[in-house]
Amino acid sequence: MSDKTRVQCSDCIHFRAAPHEARIAGCFKDTNMPGRQKEAFLDEQQVPGDHEKINLRGDCPDFEARPQKVSLWKRLLAS
């Protein structure tokens, strides 16, 4: 598989980076998480999936691209 077709977890909506987005960096897609807490107040105890293992070959079937950030210029011009 070429690098152009590989997907990066950092570009995926299911990925959360530590320490700002989560306690442990990893994949927060429900089906990839070994320890999923349903209650919001237990969010700190969430155990994410091992994104490096799941997406080892860059071909994760659960990849969903993060929306592109619109530049400040585009937002200013649109208003």
Ligand code: SF4
């Ligand atoms: S393992 Fe798959 S679903 Fe999880 S963050 Fe990486 S690309 Fe996304």
